[in-house]
Amino acid sequence: MAAKTQKVQKTNLLLEFFYRMTKSFSSKLGLILLLLIVLLCLVGPFFSPYEINGVDLLNMYSGPSKAHLLGCDAMGRDMLTRLMYGGRYSLALGVCASLFGALVGVVIGSVGGYFGGITETIIMRLMDVWSALPGILLCILVSSAMGSGFFATVIALTVGGVPGTVRMIRGQILSERTKEYIEAAQSINCSSFMIMFKHLLPNVIQPIIVTTTMGIGSTMIMAASLSYIGLGIQPPNPEWGAMLSDGRSYIRVYPHMILVPGIIIALTVFAINLLGDGVRDALDPKLRD
């Protein structure tokens, strides 16, 4: 009986979350935009008559036309096809790096916050050192040291965000760990691992969900910056930042080559940020502007 009521309440919470999130116009807009872009990137390349790296020397630099909706780049490759295919890299980089960063941060932060004492001191001092170098700089350095693969880039993008998550979750746990339910769990001989991740985590995870959602956008910008300066995903793979970088030599004569990828990056991050604001408002009415 008890389990049953609990279950019913849980579904309600989730529904309530979606209801609250989609209540405002801006987050609805963000959600629809993002879904459209994701859909386009996932199924778009299958419907395109052009190959991703198919060179067409007759159409070099050609602007938008009926055959090439968004024009062609310096090698006559169709921009729309490359955009849709490259979106997979950009979106996957943003999502993977944010989630991975949150995961690492939550584990380290929970250990530090829960055990306290010397463990906590060591972890927090380590985080001080870690965050002495700003995120984008660490990202550049790690990316250049690890090379240019997808996973190397994910790691590079993750590195900068970890200390922030650790600090946040540890701060949350500090106020939570003296509460009675933790003492109750300890008194029935619950293992530290179970207490940390089953009892504490659900109570402190909310702000992490909000910052992770918001973080996807800034991570995507960082990924694009990395490819722009020649690190990260390498040509001929069509990552959005790399496409921008390709186009910058022709800015004077063929501006469509930077406008198209730039606008799509901005649009995607815009949608994610709108959605992030919605998630924040839905999860924590106190934080609402």
Added chain:
Amino acid sequence: MFRYVIKRLLMMLLILWCAGLVIFTLTYFTPGDVASLLLGKEATVDVIAQKRAYLGLDQSYLVQLGHYMVNTFIKFDFGESWVFSSPVITELIIRLPRTLIIGLTAMVLNVVIGTLLGIFAGTHEGKWQDSLVMIIAMVFVSAPDFFVALLLILLFALKLQWVPAFGIDSWTCYILPIIACSLGGIAINARQARSSMLEVIRADFVTTARSKGQREKVIVRKHMLPNAMMPIITGVGGGLATVIAGSPVIESVFSIPGIGAYLLAGVNQHDYPVVRACVIFFALFASLAVLIMDLCYAFLDPRIKAQYSKGKKVK
């Protein structure tokens, strides 16, 4: 207060030392043989071996690390560039002002314009002015700064030809980089200022001030602003560090020979003394900025100041 500053300075030294350790290790374990990369494909094995010995690359990791740490943190010698054989420190000093001009000006613009916009939006909550400012802020939070920079070049340098697109020949060259650097930060600060304004707008002390008949302008300036400013001031140190650390990207867009461009060139040419020196500089700058801002914060907020004086009395 004094003890706190000393403690923070010692902590800063330790952090710099660790940053040196980390960056040395990162560059040491970067794949690829530096000597053969520097000499090109046609170099013979003997020449490469000589070069390795000359650069001290044939020694073990610990010996090299020891040399590096002693040279950098005790003798303050950052070494010579492997590619150009010139002392890194002179190059850093020449390039420093260019990066600082852009970073500091952009930061001042961020705080001043961002806060003003945020206050404007916050005091017009729910009206069209508020929505307009917030939509514009959202657009600039979302657009990557190098893309904004390219758009600025396209419009003001190539189409209108008001300012040069790149280089550092005259002061007009700095206008576009500064704008490109600050737009994102202005947007972030405006959002922050607005939400902290909205937090205090319904506070009891504001209602009190209003009920005693205080003028609206005075309420905003004297009662709301000092409380709403705190989160923004806290962010200034970190924000400045981020703006300076973002200089590799902006400087590569505008071809400005600053420290960021130097770092990037070092990374691309495997010129590790340059990379290491630039990273130490960035770490030093970031920790100094955060330290100074923390001190200002303690000085500005009477509640924190009171904590310090209380601490003294107890001791």
